[in-house]
Amino acid sequence: MPEEKTPNGKNGKSVGLFGRFIAAIKEAVQSLKSDLPEKAKEQVEILSKPTKTQVYTSIFRHKHDDTPRNRALGVLSNVFLHLHPAKINRDAVRYSYTWGMGGITFYLFIVLTLTGVLLMFYYHPSKVQAFRDVLYLEHDVPFGKLLRNMHRWAAHLMVIAVELHMFRVFLTGSYKKPREFNWNVGVILLVLTLLLSFTGYLLPDDQLGFWAVTVGTNMARATPLLGHEGPFGSMLGMTPYNDVRFGLLGGSIVDANALLRSYIWHCIGIPIIASIFMVLHFWRVRKDGGISGPAPVVLDSEVKEAKK
């Protein structure tokens, strides 16, 4: 007879159920008393070999013995490393060929993200606060000056690294078939890097940034069709209050709206766009067959033979 149909306390059965329950608990306590020391001992023993614990094996899914299989798995089963293949051409790690500038650019992007997030804790993008926040950062925040310096110099270094990366890719002909598209993605990333740096320039709200951005955005006035001083601009009804410069600055002068806009582009907008293109860039490096070289040299005569 199913137990749930029995009315509580109305007949002897429920008392029996209660009794059984108590007995089970007693038994469990008794077994704990006798087994627990043994189980604890077992656990302590396992702890002396931490790589055997369930916690460890649930995080690291492969062994760490120095075997080719484990070396490959170390790369392939790690989300941060799996952009790499397990094995690469022995010459592809030659620094004299690669210069490492693409990787350094990505590393600097990470450094800039970290220092940038920390800077955001101390910064208000408003005309009243911005400059004072930078002064506060420089003089009162522990390591604030170092933080700001690192952000600025890493940004300059990133521009240099991007340009050197492009220079290397050009000199080794790495944009050639089948990597044409990835070169284009790279050009977009170059532009985004420059824009990231440029939008950050205004944020301290000092004379340097203000006039640099004024000079920069004044050129937008002269945009053909879209600027009010540009060719055909006035014919299309462009004025200082509706042209492309107005859209960039959120006003006709570099003021509070421009500060807010460049803050949002700098901290959120462009980093997101750049991240998407970076994902695409790295993905295509792999899909286009990894790094372009160092490839075996090809002779002129061989290419002509192949064409015939």
Place this chain on the structure above:
Amino acid sequence: MDWKQLWEILSAADNVPIIAMIPLLAFYIYLAWKQAHANDILIEQLAGDAALAKTHHRKAWPFKPGWAKEVHVWPFLLRIEFLAAIIVTIILMVWSITLNAPLEEPANPNLTMNPAKAPWYFLGLQEMLVYFDPWIAGVVMPTLIILGLMVIPYIDTNPLGAGYYTWKQRKFAIGTFLFGFIILWVSMIFIGTFIRGPGWQWFWPTASSMR
């Protein structure tokens, strides 16, 4: 020469990256040229000897038959990446401790900076403002540079020189790029940074006439 003034310009915090970039660029041009030269010699040697071309290792680097053609990324690539990250971090730390990021007076629309300069990497474009109308220098030329860079892979149909440094197989392509990058881009930045003073006039760091 007014050395003090020269030093003041060269040591201005925001100019340091440009100073740093020039020896870096020189080093990497040397590195590329060295490998291009070695490859060119190899190419010439193989082109002149068909039998050798069939058997010879096609890289200027040595290769012995027993060697594995591939290496594990862990550790052979990852250690390089790790080392590069550490070196960059050290450089950045030392740079940030020794040199402060510039901070001028609070922004003041009524007090024009003279000269008002764009960030250093845009000074090439600002220098162009001297020679062209704003809509050409500031809008059309950047657009053309970007589009020009983007169409390079589709214009350069030369199948040679993909994946190795060479000069003799790609003289025109490399010559053009060097001209555009070094002469038009880097040296314009250099002029815009160091030789342009108030009113965007030529500003040689020489004596008395500047005072």
